[in-house]
Amino acid sequence: MKIILLIFAITIAISNRIEAQRPSTSLDDLLQNVFNPKPTPNPNNGNVIPTKAPVPTNPNTPQTGDGASYAPCGDNKICVPFYNCKNDTGNLNTDGEYLLDIRFDDTKSCASYLETCCSLIDKSTDVPVVTPKPQEYKKGCGNRNADGVLFRITGNKEGETEYGEFPWMVAILKQEQAGEEILNIYQCGGSIIHPQVVLTAAHCVYKNSAHELLARAGEWDTQTKDELYREQDRQVIEIVLHEQFSKGGLHNDIALLFTAQPYDLGIDVNTVCLPPPNTNFENVRCFATGWGKDQFGQQGKYQVILKKIDVPVVAHDQCQASLRDTRLGKFFQLHESFICAGGEPGKDVCKGDGGGPLSCPISGQKNKYYQAGIVAWGIGCGGTNPGVYASVSHLRPWIDNVMSSRGFDSSHYTA
Numbered sequence: 001m002k003i004i005l006l007i008f009a010i011t012i013a014i015s016n017r018i019e020a021q022r023p024s025t026s027l028d029d030l031l032q033n034v035f036n037p038k039p040t041p042n043p044n045n046g047n048v049i050p051t052k053a054p055v056p057t058n059p060n061t062p063q064t065g066d067g068a069s070y071a072p073c074g075d076n077k078i079c080v081p082f083y084n085c086k087n088d089t090g091n092l093n094t095d096g097e098y099l100l101d102i103r104f105d106d107t108k109s110c111a112s113y114l115e116t117c118c119s120l121i122d123k124s125t126d127v128p129v130v131t132p133k134p135q136e137y138k139k140g141c142g143n144r145n146a147d148g149v150l151f152r153i154t155g156n157k158e159g160e161t162e163y164g165e166f167p168w169m170v171a172i173l174k175q176e177q178a179g180e181e182i183l184n185i186y187q188c189g190g191s192i193i194h195p196q197v198v199l200t201a202a203h204c205v206y207k208n209s210a211h212e213l214l215a216r217a218g219e220w221d222t223q224t225k226d227e228l229y230r231e232q233d234r235q236v237i238e239i240v241l242h243e244q245f246s247k248g249g250l251h252n253d254i255a256l257l258f259t260a261q262p263y264d265l266g267i268d269v270n271t272v273c274l275p276p277p278n279t280n281f282e283n284v285r286c287f288a289t290g291w292g293k294d295q296f297g298q299q300g301k302y303q304v305i306l307k308k309i310d311v312p313v314v315a316h317d318q319c320q321a322s323l324r325d326t327r328l329g330k331f332f333q334l335h336e337s338f339i340c341a342g343g344e345p346g347k348d349v350c351k352g353d354g355g356g357p358l359s360c361p362i363s364g365q366k367n368k369y370y371q372a373g374i375v376a377w378g379i380g381c382g383g384t385n386p387g388v389y390a391s392v393s394h395l396r397p398w399i400d401n402v403m404s405s406r407g408f409d410s411s412h413y414t415a
Contacts, residue, residue, distance in 0.1 A: 074115035079110035144274035168272035189356025193413040195262035200355035232257035273415040281313040286360035292353030311342040340386040
């Protein structure tokens with residue numbers, strides 16, 4: 001069996017290298033390496049190196065753009081980080097607003113969409129490097145950056161989030177050996193509720209050992225390391241599943257992951273608020289976020305940039321009635337630990353989104369959010385049936401009990 005597994009791992013690694021040589025790669029292949037950007041050749045020495053920017057000493061300090069290509073793109077023009085170029089004049093930027101177009105097209109003259117072709121101020125080859133000033137963030141949980149962090153994006157016609165829009169979003173990764181490489185395999189989503197605690201779905205992690213898992217915060221575009229802030233990886237040291245979690249029906253589908261080191265909280269990495277018990281979210285429009293597939297089955301594609309969908313919370317009885325019209329049958333009973341949202345064609349979470357948060361606005365507080373649900377299951381993707389989530393409000397007492405039993409208070413997730 002060990003020999004078979006080793007052959008399988010080597011096969012995956014070889015397959016990934018073959019795919020890297022093709023002009024385009026199906027996003028479905030990213031299931032194996034969605035959080036492992038392909039290495040690119042270094043023109044200086046011919047060796048293959050990962051495209052990574054230097055890690056700043058303070059993770060809450062924006063990166064300086066030292067990983068930029070500075071490649072020529074026209075007469076007296078070079079490719080620079082987008083925030084180094086003024087949008088209105090096309091000249092190098094030392095201040096101003098930041099606007100990023102994430103659309104890919106053949107007219108782009110720079111290799112990365114995080115770079116733009118910019119005119120030099122003079123004939124000198126010296127390029128002033130601008131470091132965007134860190135934005136101040138509101139302390140406390142649930143603060144959504146609706147306009148993004150340091151820049152806004154355009155061309156987001158497929159539900160792409162702004163950079164840093166949902167700072168509590170986490171990608172849960174499984175570390176697997178493939179030949180001489182360690183791959184970070186995307187498992188599911190999660191959310192930060194405490195600097196050392198991640199909330200996710202039990203069905204995502206119940207088969208795993210804690211030492212296999214990393215919880216990555218601050219991720220946005222999974223295929224670049226050139227974002228303004230570096231992502232934060234934390235080793236999981238304990239997995240706590242709900243004692244009454246049902247592997248079949250997914251009742252009480254909740255788990256807490258405790259990390260070895262705390263996250264450094266800032267504008268791009270922060271906690272989400274949890275609702276008090278018995279909070280009613282019916283008819284509230286909320287956001288579900290994740291890197292999962294855009295549709296069910298082999299035609300579905302995993303997402304590179306974190307996506308969001310806005311969906312209405314559906315009443316429990318209405319959701320149960322809708323699900324009874326599916327293969328679940330007329331006697332199906334929707335468990336009390338669930339909450340439902342969606343039912344609008346083309347808007348749904350899908351495979352790979354499990355464990356991610358359903359974030360709902362807190363009444364009377366601008367851009368402040370509760371996590372109402374945890375992505376659990378559904379019948380297909382993108383149809384007229386609501387998606388089903390673990391109800392955080394219903395499970396809040398369990399969360400508080402587990403946290404207090406380990407010496408963690410609830411202040412980080414209490415609005």
